[in-house]
Amino acid sequence: MATASLKRTPLYDAHLAAGARLVPFAGWEMPVQYEGLGPEHLAVRTSCGVFDVSHMGEVETSGREAEALLQRLLSNDVSKLEVGGAQYAVLCQDDGGILDDLFTYRLADDRYLTVTNAANHGRDYEWFAAHAGDFDADVRDAIDDYAMLAVQGPKARAIVARVAEGELPPRMHTARLPLAGAEALVCGTGYTGEDGVELLLGPRDAASAWEALIASGATPAGLGARDTLRLEVCFHLYGNDMDEHRNPIEAGLGWCCREETGFIGSEAVAAAREGGTEQQLAPFMLTGPGIPRPGNVVVADGRDVGAVTSGTMSPSLKRGIGMAYVPVELAEPGAEVEIDVRGKRRPARIESKPLYRKES
Amino acid sequence: MAEESYPDGLRYHAEHDWARVEDAEATFGITWYAQDALGEVVFYEPPDVGSEVSKGQAYAEVESVKAVSDVYAPLSGEIVAVNEGVGERPELINEDPYGEGWLVRIKLSDPAESDQLMDAAAYRKLLEDS
Numbered sequence: 001m002a003t004a005s006l007k008r009t010p011l012y013d014a015h016l017a018a019g020a021r022l023v024p025f026a027g028w029e030m031p032v033q034y035e036g037l038g039p040e041h042l043a044v045r046t047s048c049g050v051f052d053v054s055h056m057g058e059v060e061t062s063g064r065e066a067e068a069l070l071q072r073l074l075s076n077d078v079s080k081l082e083v084g085g086a087q088y089a090v091l092c093q094d095d096g097g098i099l100d101d102l103f104t105y106r107l108a109d110d111r112y113l114t115v116t117n118a119a120n121h122g123r124d125y126e127w128f129a130a131h132a133g134d135f136d137a138d139v140r141d142a143i144d145d146y147a148m149l150a151v152q153g154p155k156a157r158a159i160v161a162r163v164a165e166g167e168l169p170p171r172m173h174t175a176r177l178p179l180a181g182a183e184a185l186v187c188g189t190g191y192t193g194e195d196g197v198e199l200l201l202g203p204r205d206a207a208s209a210w211e212a213l214i215a216s217g218a219t220p221a222g223l224g225a226r227d228t229l230r231l232e233v234c235f236h237l238y239g240n241d242m243d244e245h246r247n248p249i250e251a252g253l254g255w256c257c258r259e260e261t262g263f264i265g266s267e268a269v270a271a272a273r274e275g276g277t278e279q280q281l282a283p284f285m286l287t288g289p290g291i292p293r294p295g296n297v298v299v300a301d302g303r304d305v306g307a308v309t310s311g312t313m314s315p316s317l318k319r320g321i322g323m324a325y326v327p328v329e330l331a332e333p334g335a336e337v338e339i340d341v342r343g344k345r346r347p348a349r350i351e352s353k354p355l356y357r358k359e360s
Numbered sequence: 361m362a363e364e365s366y367p368d369g370l371r372y373h374a375e376h377d378w379a380r381v382e383d384a385e386a387t388f389g390i391t392w393y394a395q396d397a398l399g400e401v402v403f404y405e406p407p408d409v410g411s412e413v414s415k416g417q418a419y420a421e422v423e424s425v426k427a428v429s430d431v432y433a434p435l436s437g438e439i440v441a442v443n444e445g446v447g448e449r450p451e452l453i454n455e456d457p458y459g460e461g462w463l464v465r466i467k468l469s470d471p472a473e474s475d476q477l478m479d480a481a482a483y484r485k486l487l488e489d490s
Contacts (some may be wrong), residue, residue, distance in 0.1 A: 013367060019397075030424070033399065036361075036399070036400050037400060037424075037425050037426070038400050038402070109472070224399075224425060224426055228425060274429050288404070289405060290403070290405075291402070291423050291425075293380075293428070295435075309403050312425055312426075313402040313403060313423070315425070320403075342421075342428070
């Protein structure tokens with residue numbers, strides 16, 4: 001893809017100034033790393049990193065029946081989502097196939113903001129809009145209204161508190177606060193396995209917030225570290241770990257599905273939960289050297305039994321880790337398999353989630 | 361990370377590998393450009409001593425968190441020594457690509473092949489033009 005056709009976030013110049021290596025990602029020109037993936041990863045695990053995730057999209061749903069529309073679309077129980085709350089869910093097709101995984105924030109009684117994955121944003125918005133007609137609700141593509149920063153790590157809250165006025169929201173809650181001379185929706189969410197917040201702010205306010213956070217001690221971190229951080233704690237990456245050919249039960253996302261709400265796909269999800277699935281997404285760790293990669297075949301008793309969907313060298317554990325779809329009977333912690341890494345069989349062990357646990 | 365450099369006295373292959381030729385033996389490694397493009401190297405498995413390598417053919421892989429890259433032999437011959445230290449600490453490839461980050465030592469089967477490789481000036485020009 002030609003660089004000229006890629007979209008840039010409001011922080012593009014800041015990334016260049018910080019020495020970022022920029023790569024194409026889901027139609028955007030995004031920083032994959034600054035100083036180095038390993039140090040950025042460890043900064044998030046031990047201190048604080050700040051990620052530009054402005055490529056993620058937003059869809060605003062409002063109106064008298066906004067809740068009813070979202071209850072129809074999202075897998076979780078939207079009636080449990082209070083004003084100022086956050087909720088994770090998947091978006092399913094009729095057959096239960098996953099269209100996206102998303103966080104939804106309830107901004108007011110009749111207003112919700114849903115954050116989409118960059119690669120799926122257009123399709124998600126169309127899906128929301130196509131179903132809105134059955135409800136007294138409006139769906140608006142809000143992608144141009146927001147830049148988004150993720151500030152993550154054990155020191156993230158202290159660092160954000162230095163640049164924001166007022167009390168930061170607890171985990172899975174939101175607050176609208178003055179921040180670095182502007183107003184931001186501060187959300188107690190993230191996708192790294194660390195404490196921290198995500199900030200939704202106007203595109204023109206992003207650069208000053210970014211600079212203020214770095215001046216207060218946050219380390220710029222790229223999408224490379226974001227990927228290793230989320231994989232260590234077994235958070236899914238859409239397109240790798242699930243897609244429209246996988247249902248939430250086999251993907252291990254049954255916990256965010258409330259079939260009794262009647263969401264699109266709920267019957268298929270209920271059937272999968274009831275009847276079981278052939279395969280299950282399972283985390284694994286190599287017991288010896290090597291780095292598993294997406295697409296590597298999983299071998300058990302000399303037979304091909306599955307495929308790796310995400311794989312990397314864990315910067316925290318210093319071992320090859322990943323997730324793979326394997327037959328359900330193999331998806332048990334302790335099961336021994338091999339990963340065929342470009343012709344070399346690397347012994348691996350199925351583990352429980354998360355692969356990385358904070359020392360307690 | 362090391363500073364960018366392409367020492368005089370080494371011979372260079374277009375796949376961003378270098379050879380330090382000493383009589384009928386040579387030491388191989390990857391260039392500063394190659395390690396920079398790859399990022400932090402986190403995995404390298406030395407090949408077996410005694411195996412044959414052929415000019416222009418891959419003989420090993422270096423891996424960063426994000427990518428795998430083949431390492432090509434700039435010259436042909438038999439591996440007589442491997443750098444086990446890089447297997448233990450692959451970051452040496454980033455820190456010292458022409459020194460402690462060397463990969464293998466070869467007994468050359470055709471020392472005249474080195475005439476086909478680039479000198480440092482020609483390799484720098486290749487990088488500028490690409």
